[in-house]
Amino acid sequence: xxxxxxxxxxxxNRRRRSPSLKAILAILILxxxxxxxxxxxxxxxxxxxxxxxxxxxxxxxxxxxxFMDMGGGKNVLVQGGGSSVGISQLSAGIIDxxxxxxxxxxxxxxxxxxxxxxxxxxxxxxxxxxxxxANLSSQQVKDIFTGAVTNxxxxxxxxxxxxxxxxxxxxxxxxxxxxIALDKEESAxxxxxxxxxxxxxxxxxxxxxxxxxxSLGYVNATIKxxxxxxxxxxxxxxxxxTYPLSRYLHMFTSDTPRPVTREFIEFVLSPDFQNEVVxxxxxxxx
Amino acid sequence: xxxxxxxxxxxxxxxxxxxxxxxxxxxxxxxxxxxxxTKVGFGNLFTSTxxxxxxxSFGILAFLNGTILTTLGGLIIGAPLGVGTAIFLxxxxxxxxxxxxxxxxxxxxxxPSVVIGWFGLIILVPFIARITNSSxxxxxxxxxxxxVMVLPxxxxxSVETLRSLPIELKEASLAMGATRWQSIRxxxxxxxxxxxxxxxxxxxxxxxxxxxxxxxxIGNSRQFTLSLFKPTxxxxxxxxxxxGEAPPGVFRSSLFAMALVxxxxxxxxxxxxxxxxxxxxx
Numbered sequence: 162x163x164x165x166x167x168x169x170x171x172x173x174n175r176r177r178r179s180p181s182l183k184a185i186l187a188i189l190i191l192x193x194x195x196x197x198x199x200x201x202x203x204x205x206x207x208x209x210x211x212x213x214x215x216x217x218x219x220x221x222x223x224x225x226x227x228f229m230d231m232g233g234g235k236n237v238l239v240q241g242g243g244s245s246v247g248i249s250q251l252s253a254g255i256i257d258x259x260x261x262x263x264x265x266x267x268x269x270x271x272x273x274x275x276x277x278x279x280x281x282x283x284x285x286x287x288x289x290x291x292x293x294x295a296n297l298s299s300q301q302v303k304d305i306f307t308g309a310v311t312n313x314x315x316x317x318x319x320x321x322x323x324x325x326x327x328x329x330x331x332x333x334x335x336x337x338x339x340x341i342a343l344d345k346e347e348s349a350x351x352x353x354x355x356x357x358x359x360x361x362x363x364x365x366x367x368x369x370x371x372x373x374x375x376s377l378g379y380v381n382a383t384i385k386x387x388x389x390x391x392x393x394x395x396x397x398x399x400x401x402x403t404y405p406l407s408r409y410l411h412m413f414t415s416d417t418p419r420p421v422t423r424e425f426i427e428f429v430l431s432p433d434f435q436n437e438v439v440x441x442x443x444x445x446x447x
Numbered sequence: 448x449x450x451x452x453x454x455x456x457x458x459x460x461x462x463x464x465x466x467x468x469x470x471x472x473x474x475x476x477x478x479x480x481x482x483x484x485t486k487v488g489f490g491n492l493f494t495s496t497x498x499x500x501x502x503x504s505f506g507i508l509a510f511l512n513g514t515i516l517t518t519l520g521g522l523i524i525g526a527p528l529g530v531g532t533a534i535f536l537x538x539x540x541x542x543x544x545x546x547x548x549x550x551x552x553x554x555x556x557x558x559p560s561v562v563i564g565w566f567g568l569i570i571l572v573p574f575i576a577r578i579t580n581s582s583x584x585x586x587x588x589x590x591x592x593x594x595v596m597v598l599p600x601x602x603x604x605s606v607e608t609l610r611s612l613p614i615e616l617k618e619a620s621l622a623m624g625a626t627r628w629q630s631i632r633x634x635x636x637x638x639x640x641x642x643x644x645x646x647x648x649x650x651x652x653x654x655x656x657x658x659x660x661x662x663x664x665i666g667n668s669r670q671f672t673l674s675l676f677k678p679t680x681x682x683x684x685x686x687x688x689x690x691g692e693a694p695p696g697v698f699r700s701s702l703f704a705m706a707l708v709x710x711x712x713x714x715x716x717x718x719x720x721x722x723x724x725x726x727x728x729x
Contacts (some may be wrong), residue, residue: 355667
């Protein structure tokens with residue numbers, strides 16, 4: 162056969178004469194030694210330590226980045242862990258700020274924790290523009306997302322299959338939706354999963370007979386927002402507690418925070434940060 | 448002479464670095480997937496179709512099923528197309544036409560997967576939705592997208608294989624009075640069998656690892672399904688859906704277990720390519 166120069170053939174090419182093993186080993190050890198310490202971090206005294214809810218994490222991280230960019234050698238270390246972990250670490254004095262996607266529970270309140278509301282998260286039920294329904298009761302919503310209702314005609318809509326679109330399992334939006342709208346039940350396994358608000362909107366907008374949920378900031382003309390138990394998904398209704406699919410995001414601090422911690426909270430609550438960053442996904446609190 | 452040695456050392460460092468990178472990736476993935484393998488158990492992980500991390504269920508069978516079905520689907524559509532195109536380009540098409548088509552297919556190989564996925568999302572999914580009265584997301588849509596992606600690989604490698612065949616083979620066959628089609632079917636294709644097999648396997652590697660395009664059209668639900676038109680997920684699409692916010696622990700570890708499965712798939716494919724090419728040389 163003629164010489165074959167296909168990629169597959171080249172794959173088999175190997176140099177027979179190998180360089181000395183010792184030299185390779187030496188290089189490997191050197192590289193390993195250099196990379197091994199990349200995980201080490203030195204704890205600096207001026208650092209603000211933030212931990213807790215993964216829902217708040219992106220917001221806190223963005224805040225930390227902007228805060229540190231302002232200069233002055235400030236350092237903010239943001240970690241996840243979940244709301245409960247954050248709050249218990251705050252009580253133990255391990256961290257300065259506990260991110261939380263829920264209110265403080267009575268047993269967690271030792272009287273020395275200060276609540277800073279940093280954003281209002283409102284979830285809106287949205288449907289494809291071809292769907293005839295304009296309002297769903299909480300029971301209907303639950304039945305749709307848990308798979309008990311599979312046809313729109315069962316909830317006074319057209320005769321067509323319901324296509325449910327939900328967020329990914331780790332999403333804070335989904336966590337809240339499952340807790341409030343589904344009474345902590347799981348959404349049906351046949352539901353389409355999307356890992357961002359934007360993709361849910363895109364999917365619901367392009368898929369006939371689809372229903373999903375997004376944060377209020379994502380509602381636009383490509384989809385149709387519907388009422389929940391007859392209440393319109395509006396900012397005012399969320400603020401006066403008539404629209405139930407909403408919650409505040411919090412940053413808990415001690416009642417005697419260090420000046421630098423207070424400065425960071427003030428920055429997060431500043432008009433600049435609220436109107437530039439918070440508003441992208443949530444409703445500003447100022 | 449000293450310079451020569453430095454260059455040699457430098458090249459050796461480059462080679463060692465890439466080898467070290469592969470080794471570290473493998474060790475890292477293995478280490479990260481250990482908690483899932485030990486706590487969830489090998490059996491549960493691979494035989495359960497229930498994926499529900501919040502409730503402590505970590506069965507990845509539904510996604511394994513999705514990966515296997517979409518890959519097979521992609522190959523069932525893509526392999527005959529690719530091999531057929533290769534035969535046409537090498538044996539049938541006039542030279543100028545062959546050049547144009549080859550360039551086109553090479554261009555196809557260079558299109559980022561996200562573009563193909565987007566195309567699938569906007570054109571293919573609504574089309575499937577219309578003709579099947581489903582959501583349109585699912586294995587069928589993913590298979591078509593994958594077929595487009597494996598086509599350039601399979602075509603290019605098959606063309607190379609056909610080209611490398613000695614011209615005497617074809618000449619002898621034609622001299623015996625065989626028609627062009629008979630020569631292709633009974634002489635050239637059997638002679639090129641291993642090379643085409645390698646082409647298909649490398650295409651398979653591309654299909655198994657493809658993430659973005661598949662994630663966009665498969666629907667990412669966690670149900671196990673054999674239906675072509677119901678949303679489900681593949682290992683890669685589930686990985687990319689969940690990895691962003693998966694908390695440390697068994698959840699994250701089970702994602703790494705999926706990565707481990709993919710890595711093992713890739714190794715098996717490469718191993719089989721080696722076996723086939725070695726056999727041919729012997």
